[in-house]
Amino acid sequence: MSSLNASLATALSGLTADQDALAATSNNVANANTPGYSREVPVLVTGNPIIEDPLTFGSGVSVQSIESIRDPILESQIAQETQTQGQLNSLVSALSETQVNFTSSSGDIGTDITNFFSSVNQLSTNPSDLSLRQGVLTAADNLATAFNTTANNLTSQVTSLNQNVTQTVGQINQLTTQIAQLNGQIANLENVGESAGSFIDQRTQAIDQLSSLVDVSQIQSGNNELTLTTAAGTALVAGQQSFQLTTQPVASGAEDIFSQGTDITSTIASGQLGGILEARDQQIPAIQNQLDTLAAGLANSVNGVQTAGYDLNGNLGTDLFTPPPTSITGAAASLSVAITDPSLIAASSDGTVGSNGNADAMYALSSQNIVDGQTPNTYYSSIVFNVGNAVSNATASQTASGLVLQQLNDQNSAVSGVSLDEEAANMIQYQQAYAASAQVVTAINDMMYDVINMNTLTT
Amino acid sequence: MRINPDILPDLLAALNDNQQQINDDLEQISSGRSVNQPSDNPAAAAALVVNADQTSQANQFLSSISTVSGELQSADSTLNSVTTALQQAISLGVEGANGTLNASDQQALAVQVQGIQSQLVNLANLAYQGNYVFAGTATSTPPYVLDSTSSSGVTYQGNSGVNSITIGNQYTVQTNLPGSQLFSSSSNNVFQAIQDLITGLQSGNATAISTAVGELTNASNYIDQQRVFYGNTISQLNAQTTYLNSETTQLSQQQNTLGAANMPAVISNLESAQVSRQATLESMSNTLQNNLFNYLR
Numbered sequence: 001m002s003s004l005n006a007s008l009a010t011a012l013s014g015l016t017a018d019q020d021a022l023a024a025t026s027n028n029v030a031n032a033n034t035p036g037y038s039r040e041v042p043v044l045v046t047g048n049p050i051i052e053d054p055l056t057f058g059s060g061v062s063v064q065s066i067e068s069i070r071d072p073i074l075e076s077q078i079a080q081e082t083q084t085q086g087q088l089n090s091l092v093s094a095l096s097e098t099q100v101n102f103t104s105s106s107g108d109i110g111t112d113i114t115n116f117f118s119s120v121n122q123l124s125t126n127p128s129d130l131s132l133r134q135g136v137l138t139a140a141d142n143l144a145t146a147f148n149t150t151a152n153n154l155t156s157q158v159t160s161l162n163q164n165v166t167q168t169v170g171q172i173n174q175l176t177t178q179i180a181q182l183n184g185q186i187a188n189l190e191n192v193g194e195s196a197g198s199f200i201d202q203r204t205q206a207i208d209q210l211s212s213l214v215d216v217s218q219i220q221s222g223n224n225e226l227t228l229t230t231a232a233g234t235a236l237v238a239g240q241q242s243f244q245l246t247t248q249p250v251a252s253g254a255e256d257i258f259s260q261g262t263d264i265t266s267t268i269a270s271g272q273l274g275g276i277l278e279a280r281d282q283q284i285p286a287i288q289n290q291l292d293t294l295a296a297g298l299a300n301s302v303n304g305v306q307t308a309g310y311d312l313n314g315n316l317g318t319d320l321f322t323p324p325p326t327s328i329t330g331a332a333a334s335l336s337v338a339i340t341d342p343s344l345i346a347a348s349s350d351g352t353v354g355s356n357g358n359a360d361a362m363y364a365l366s367s368q369n370i371v372d373g374q375t376p377n378t379y380y381s382s383i384v385f386n387v388g389n390a391v392s393n394a395t396a397s398q399t400a401s402g403l404v405l406q407q408l409n410d411q412n413s414a415v416s417g418v419s420l421d422e423e424a425a426n427m428i429q430y431q432q433a434y435a436a437s438a439q440v441v442t443a444i445n446d447m448m449y450d451v452i453n454m455n456t457l458t459t
Numbered sequence: 460m461r462i463n464p465d466i467l468p469d470l471l472a473a474l475n476d477n478q479q480q481i482n483d484d485l486e487q488i489s490s491g492r493s494v495n496q497p498s499d500n501p502a503a504a505a506a507l508v509v510n511a512d513q514t515s516q517a518n519q520f521l522s523s524i525s526t527v528s529g530e531l532q533s534a535d536s537t538l539n540s541v542t543t544a545l546q547q548a549i550s551l552g553v554e555g556a557n558g559t560l561n562a563s564d565q566q567a568l569a570v571q572v573q574g575i576q577s578q579l580v581n582l583a584n585l586a587y588q589g590n591y592v593f594a595g596t597a598t599s600t601p602p603y604v605l606d607s608t609s610s611s612g613v614t615y616q617g618n619s620g621v622n623s624i625t626i627g628n629q630y631t632v633q634t635n636l637p638g639s640q641l642f643s644s645s646s647n648n649v650f651q652a653i654q655d656l657i658t659g660l661q662s663g664n665a666t667a668i669s670t671a672v673g674e675l676t677n678a679s680n681y682i683d684q685q686r687v688f689y690g691n692t693i694s695q696l697n698a699q700t701t702y703l704n705s706e707t708t709q710l711s712q713q714q715n716t717l718g719a720a721n722m723p724a725v726i727s728n729l730e731s732a733q734v735s736r737q738a739t740l741e742s743m744s745n746t747l748q749n750n751l752f753n754y755l756r
Contacts, residue, residue, distance in 0.1 A: 096498070099496055099497055099498055100496070102497055103495070103496045103497065104504075104507060104508065104511065110508045110511065110512065111511065111515075113512070114511065114512045114515040114516065115515070117516070117519075118515055118516070118518075118519040121516075121519050121520070121523055121624070121625060122519065122522065122523060122526070124523070124622075124624045124625070125523045125526040125527050125624055125634075126526065126588060126590065127622075128589075128590060128598060128599065129588070348596070350596065350618075350620055352595070352596040352597045352598075352618060352620055353596070353597070353598060353599045354590060354591075354594065354595070354596035354597060354598025354599065354620070354622070355596035355620050355622060356596075356622045356623075356624065357622070357623075360622075360623060360624060360625055360631065363625050364625065366516070367628060367629065377508065377509060377512040378509060380508060381505040381506070381508035381509050381512075382505060384497050384501075384504050384505050384508050385497070385501045385502060385504065385505035386501075387497050387498075387501075388496070388497025388498045388499075388500070388501030388504045388505070389497075389498075389501040391496075391497065391498035392497075392498040392499075392500075392501055395498060402472075406468070406469065406472055409468065410463045410469065411463075413463040413464065413465050413468075414460075414461050414462055414463040414464075415461065417463060417464045417465045418464060418465075419461075419464030420464070420750040420751065420752055421464070421750050421751045422464070424750065424751035424752045424755060425751060428755070
């Protein structure tokens, strides 16, 4: 036979459990807009039964735990896709900046190549005319300036990407430190059997941020601690210890990334850092190399023709452009016009002032395959294509990855997001249950009163 | 199944895409071009570089043609004057060969022919924009000077150089004939013929005069033949001008096809983007405020 006191205890457990459940609801509502927050659900369990032969009575309810609802697989997919997104974001932003140099304008290299050859063609109509000769020198100057400007823009872009590398590494270090601390807090709570939900939320959020910066792979260890490495295996966080990355300029002038003395620059493939490195170490150097090839091919061919002809004074021509370095590296940045006296342009093929044979030969270069098997302008157009294509491909991937990420976030939010409708419904539910339990307490109270006053009633 | 309770990020992403579309459309409308940067269409951007180069080249060829055309016209009409002068000399020679003339009449004719000789030297020293047209490539010095010690009465100071200019893709034309070929070639020397006539008239030698008249007739025919070069070149230049003009038209059509914005399409895109933006905004403002809490009393 059950006692009234036992029933009172059961009703009390209902009141407590509903209060706790309402606390979870309240926390959910409060955090409805907190980034990274996973909704919490009270885990209600029924109390152990009390057996009084032949009957078995329930002993009420208790909140076993407040559980954060999350899908670790989805979360790691999000982290993964965030790396790709971070990489593409920084790549697109870097390449878009590069692309500005190759957008057609009055001062772009293509236009200036055309103008240079036009001025040479014009000179061939009147080879002794000093103003036409000056026109060739001016056009050559403009061409050299266009090469210099573009090359310098690319160099300063590389410099600012180096600064980005340093800043990003700083952010990575800050996040790994934070994650290591959170690992400690989570372990401490879990060791004493507490739920570390909100710390795990914070850590998940930090890992997402870290994933947007660098490629991260996660290894779950005991006590819900995480070990984080880069995809290539460089340790970032092991339990409660974080491993700081450092940057240091190397011989090429680039800021390389070191972990405990080892240069890991080439192993970083994704995240914002991966994108910056791809732009800095691959895409932009490839464009610089093409510019150098173009500048060197053009300058060498023009010089070759120029030194085979005769200037206005009947002397053998000298280089029009300062000879580019034999390695061609830096040819675009250093391209300059070697002569200032327009009479030194070797338009004549035989030393007479009226001969235009050499000017015509110089003009003919415009349609000869003098740059890597292509004409100067076709070669330039292929640079424009390459740059445009790189931006366009990266942008398309960025959009695709953005959609995937959005989809994953939607799925994750379906699992972990706070629904205010749901919380309102829960609130009503707990409120009503609380009221019912309170009614039970009142009823038991009345019954107790009856029992206590039983004697009084009979007398 | 639980559904995503927070649609705000998706809606914001949609609004973002929408705004991007509107920005792109506005850029195309304001610039009139669909390729505003290489990534808009890499292949078209590269083709536009080549197109711009070809257009500039075609315009340059037109400019070069117009420059040399002037010189060629001027040379051609000068050669016409040379023929006229030679015809005058021939009629003076024919007159001088007539046996009825006395020595002083012949002397007077000789003086007239000397006048024609200086006129021819002047014509052969034609300068166009400061350059001597018939001096070969030695264009800074007058090609012919009178020289009594020379058998032809003149000395040629030019050379036999010729110039060519490029007026099309792999298309070059020769733009001059040197005086050594036109006026003083070994077989048809205009100045030798004139000098022979002067000498014949001065000495009153009828045979010599007749021979000189024959030489002059040959020389005049020869000049006419050489003039064909100028006529041909001028008509080549004219034909090439016509071709280049139609090429620039084609290139500009190609440029439009490659890079011009399709205005009706862009404007209708813009309108639909605006409508969809409007609709998204309105539905956001209507639905986002609604949840069960609003209905609890």
